[in-house]
Amino acid sequence: MQLEIEDLHIGFPGPRGFAPAVRGVSFAMGAEKLGIVGESGSGKSLTARAILRLTPPNAVLRAKRLRFDDIDVLSASPRALGAIRGRRAGLILQDPKFALNPVMTAGEQVAEPLRLHKGLSRRAARAAAVEMLAQVRINDPAAVAHRYPHELSGGMGQRVMIAMMLAGDPELLIADEATSALDATVQAEILRLIEDLVSRRGMGLILISHDLPLVSHFCDRVLVMYAGRVVEAVPAAELRKSRHPYTQGLLLCPPSLMRPRARLPVLARQPDWAEVA
Amino acid sequence: MNGRRDAGRLRVLSTSAASISITLFGLILVTFLIGRVMPIDPVVAVAGDHAPPDVVARIRSELGLDRPLAVQFLIYLRHLAVGDLGRSVMTSHAVTADILQYFPPTFELATSAIILAVLVGVPAGVLAASRPGSRFDHLVRAVSLAGQSVPVFVLGLLFLLILYVKLGWLPGSGQVGITYEGVVPPITRMLVVDAALTGHWGAFWSALSHLVQPALVLALFSLAYITRMTRAFMFEALGSEYVITARAKGVPEWLVLWRHAFGNVSVGLVTVIALAYASLLEGAVLTETVFSWPGLGLYLTTSLLNADMNAVLGATMVIGCIYIGLNLLADFAYRLLDPRVR
Numbered sequence: 171m172q173l174e175i176e177d178l179h180i181g182f183p184g185p186r187g188f189a190p191a192v193r194g195v196s197f198a199m200g201a202e203k204l205g206i207v208g209e210s211g212s213g214k215s216l217t218a219r220a221i222l223r224l225t226p227p228n229a230v231l232r233a234k235r236l237r238f239d240d241i242d243v244l245s246a247s248p249r250a251l252g253a254i255r256g257r258r259a260g261l262i263l264q265d266p267k268f269a270l271n272p273v274m275t276a277g278e279q280v281a282e283p284l285r286l287h288k289g290l291s292r293r294a295a296r297a298a299a300v301e302m303l304a305q306v307r308i309n310d311p312a313a314v315a316h317r318y319p320h321e322l323s324g325g326m327g328q329r330v331m332i333a334m335m336l337a338g339d340p341e342l343l344i345a346d347e348a349t350s351a352l353d354a355t356v357q358a359e360i361l362r363l364i365e366d367l368v369s370r371r372g373m374g375l376i377l378i379s380h381d382l383p384l385v386s387h388f389c390d391r392v393l394v395m396y397a398g399r400v401v402e403a404v405p406a407a408e409l410r411k412s413r414h415p416y417t418q419g420l421l422l423c424p425p426s427l428m429r430p431r432a433r434l435p436v437l438a439r440q441p442d443w444a445e446v447a
Numbered sequence: 448m449n450g451r452r453d454a455g456r457l458r459v460l461s462t463s464a465a466s467i468s469i470t471l472f473g474l475i476l477v478t479f480l481i482g483r484v485m486p487i488d489p490v491v492a493v494a495g496d497h498a499p500p501d502v503v504a505r506i507r508s509e510l511g512l513d514r515p516l517a518v519q520f521l522i523y524l525r526h527l528a529v530g531d532l533g534r535s536v537m538t539s540h541a542v543t544a545d546i547l548q549y550f551p552p553t554f555e556l557a558t559s560a561i562i563l564a565v566l567v568g569v570p571a572g573v574l575a576a577s578r579p580g581s582r583f584d585h586l587v588r589a590v591s592l593a594g595q596s597v598p599v600f601v602l603g604l605l606f607l608l609i610l611y612v613k614l615g616w617l618p619g620s621g622q623v624g625i626t627y628e629g630v631v632p633p634i635t636r637m638l639v640v641d642a643a644l645t646g647h648w649g650a651f652w653s654a655l656s657h658l659v660q661p662a663l664v665l666a667l668f669s670l671a672y673i674t675r676m677t678r679a680f681m682f683e684a685l686g687s688e689y690v691i692t693a694r695a696k697g698v699p700e701w702l703v704l705w706r707h708a709f710g711n712v713s714v715g716l717v718t719v720i721a722l723a724y725a726s727l728l729e730g731a732v733l734t735e736t737v738f739s740w741p742g743l744g745l746y747l748t749t750s751l752l753n754a755d756m757n758a759v760l761g762a763t764m765v766i767g768c769i770y771i772g773l774n775l776l777a778d779f780a781y782r783l784l785d786p787r788v789r
Contacts, residue, residue, distance in 0.1 A: 222694075222695055224691055224694055224695060248699075248700065252697050252699060253697075254697075255694060255695055255696065255697035256695060256696040256697030256698075257697055260695065260696075261691075261692075261695035263688055263691065263692060263695075265688070268687065268688040268689065269688040269689055269691070269692045270689060270692065271689040271692070271693065271707055271710070271711070272689070272711060272786070272787060273710050273711050273714070273784070273785065273786060274707075274710065275786075282693075282696060282698060283696045283697060283698075286696070286697055286698065286699075287697060318786040318787070320786070320787050331692070334692075334696060335695070335696070337696075338696075338697065
């Protein structure tokens, strides 16, 4: 799997003119673990969704290159897109409370991609769905398969979500703030599960988060985004030694329990961060 | 687990039974009071304007109208309990018998109208929502706005003018052609159904062609409402996260539309359709008048104009009960379709 993005622009036409949200993002990745960090509105989610062309319908996409192996995503037919979505790349959204279909059981939702991508019969897909639920370490998967999303806890819901996205054996998994809506203890479990499954299957992972330490812990490489551009791309191990003042500022922000401070630090934003480097 | 679920169901059942009996009692009380408060003297309606005073007094006591209001209400309740709605002055039949005769044609009309409205309105709303701002969307919105704002009697007369008078494609008013009048033995009293059941095919086609226009007019009215609601519900559903999830899984667009988005919308639509249906059963008054359709609406209007209070109250009662029944049915369907309230 090879993903190439060059000079990606995403914007929205609005009453006060065109509002750019992503402004010239470029990166390439293979079967590695890539972290994308940045604050709300920095364009990280939109960038990731553009890979599957799942941006909102009114978004305008433009890029010199947006390729998933040999598929040109921007000009791909619905059929070609269907060959990427769920089959070669999966997307895990933030909150399973909203991201799971409330009127379908967990089993039905996991079985759906199995029927679509692997051509399994209804009965075989149902059995395979239970198997998938076991793979994401759900206890008593046969019973959980019959439950509706509102009967699941947040962590369990996110496991179902992961099972659903891995059902088509994709080569790339995009986790868009996949643990932000969960309790801290559950967060760690889900991340470990994702990491384990990704490594075992030799998949690529894009982990989107606003949590820098977490990303640097789980990923090989980190892109730092600010105002719609990538301001810095560093190996995760060297994040602490990063040079960009925005990244430095972000690293200084989290309060520490060991060294409490009266005033929390605030980013002193510089206008030139948003400019073309 | 099962025990708790059963207990929950029992509680739901008992609360809905309680709320139904309260609504029903309210309905009876209000219709009764309206009948007694109305500035129409039922005695005069029976005896005529020039009856001598002793006759008036005799009829008054025969009808029980000289007793206290509370006693009258209890008597009314007792009659109601055995299905006695009194006698109609106009037809001199029991009101119950009249309603049994006039309700089936209304039922036939409203049911064909709602089927038409759902078959056209729901897909139109879904497709319009899937392509917001498209030409189809604009068309659907314009038609549904017009359908709701043009009064039924205008629409009915327009249909008659074009399809009957100008083009001559469809017959005018009435339930069946005059040559087939009284030919079909009544079974369900829905003429189209009865004609088909008894194999009177000539009468069947005549009845069907007579049904088309009033059914279209009625359908257009609720079609507008159903389309608008479907479009609004679908539009909201298509913007939700689970739709993004479905697309990310690689679900083809038509399945995203019909399985994922519509699957969630259908729950709310059941209520919309049930209420639209109820208002058709009751709101057919104008349409039935325009097309001289021998249904409950026409019966109600004629009774009202003739100050035939027993008939008016009886018909009102029946319509009220239909409303309650359909609400109950919608509630039931809701519980069946939405796993969250099961």
